[in-house]
Amino acid sequence: MQHQSLSGSVSGIKPEKSWRVWWMLTRPHTLTAAFVPATLGTVLALQTGRIDIWLFIAMLVASILIQIGTNLFNEYFDFVRGLDNENSVGIGGAIVRHGMKPKTVLYTAYGLFAVSVLLGVYICMSSSWWLALIGLICMAVGYLYTGGPLPISYTPFGEIMSGVFMGMIIILISYYIQTGELTWNVFLISLPITILVGGINLSNNIRDLAGDKENGRKTLPILAGRKNAVHILSWAFIISYLLIGLYIVMGIVTVWSAIVLLSLPKPVKAIKEFKAKEKPAELMIAMKSTAQTNTFFGLLLAIGVLIHHFV
Template identity: 85%
Template sequence: MQHQSLSESVSGIKQTNNWRVWWMLTRPHTLTAAFVPVTIGTVMALETGQIHIWLFIAMLLASVLIQIGTNLFNEYFDYVRGLDNENSVGIGGAIVRYGMKPKTVLYLAYGLFGVSVLLGVYICMSSSWWLALIGLICMAVGYFYTGGPLPISYTPFGEMMSGIFMGMVIILISYFIQTGEITWNVFLISLPITILVGGINLSNNIRDLVGDKENGRKTLPILAGRKNAVQILTVFFIVSYLLIGLYIIFAIISVWSCLVLLSLPKPIKAIKEFKRKEKPADLMIAMKSTAQTNTFFGFLLALALVIQYIL
């Protein structure tokens, strides 16, 4: 790869005048993994008193920027390793398909992480500096998902790492910066969202199974097999809804949380699509439905919690 200066990278942004390409590059269907956990964690703090709106906004922006930055690192390192080509399926591959300069993508990812650090400083000043360490770990996971000598995306731990650091950890931080504490109930309620965020990653790996296998990856779907991977995704969905039922039974949350059942058509549609179709190009609906499951489930749960704490 030829050397490219920062000025050349900036000019690359100007040359790419199709805003849709830049929007696609953020991989918008994955952003639900950023804003849903922040919303859940913040809403749960309503029970303890007033919400600090600027801390919520800062946390939301930081989480979204880290997610987008992670997606850009993914784009860049997949290109560097030769995984993307003109025939790549999905949103990835903007470098090879649209002629975007690799260093432009890389520098933008670093820039977004940099802004997240500044937001993190404000959050730490308003809560605890211990969060700086946790935030840096989250960003390191985002970078090393596709970067470094042994990317997480080449292992069967991608679903677990994304679920924990973009699901559970974000919920716990969002609650902590509002209240100054972490409770057992917050941890429990973070579990279904953690599972659903991991499911987004799993759906992506199911779609890319053949290509990933050819490029030496050892993702969960590759090790388990496609049929078993779809079954695992099904279990992810079932467990997430069952946990809500158990929490209602044990009075951890109110019966209003049954609202999450309104999101059931999305996981059902996702599993049907994964079972009926196998070609990567035909699985965008399945992947979209998986991401929408997290979105609708998360916001319906947040709405239920708001109603519970207000009434």
């Protein structure tokens, strides 16, 4: 299939379906990677006193916009490099399947990053201007994930980068802007979420292993092999739950945090699906369950913290 010029569209798009296409472009199953850390970081800050709700909203919206912008850059650069086609599996490929104009996708990504910058200015004015540098680094990582001469998505470091910048960093910033400080306990609590956010990325790379290999990528599943990649994902889930148990024993969190065990069916289902199926089109349930693990684990952990705070 021939790609048209970057300023043109590939095919017509029905207006009544355009909002659905834009919704798919955001890749909604990935947005919890921004929502959960921002919420958890703020809830942890609540233990030290009152929180500023407007700072929380600004941080939450900025994080989600950066995540969406990153997804749009992914869409655009995958098209530019010829990686997407009408038979591509997943919710990406809006340019080749639904006729979205490439430049529209690119400029929208830039626009979302620009709004994030404005929200960042408000956050910095209320806390510290050092956060501006961190925010710019986060946006650079989002752009360079699929953009630039050597995209992060072509390397085995995608899981680490996404976990750190969309998990740990968001939790730490969300906590800092409310309290003006950072603690080792908050850092430690951020680790399970960091691992689970990276797991979302890993599940995507497991599904796309064959196609990524054909396109010259060197992702973790490609280097480790599919079977080992599934084992790594399994251990990522196990370690995340074990860390909460360890933190309860150490007194870093209370026994209320054991409520995260209610989310356990999700990772179990994800691993079963990855072991039972290999075709990319059959792995959407596995990927969805992986993303839901982060969602439910993080929100239940936040609920556990809130229960302890108010009881």
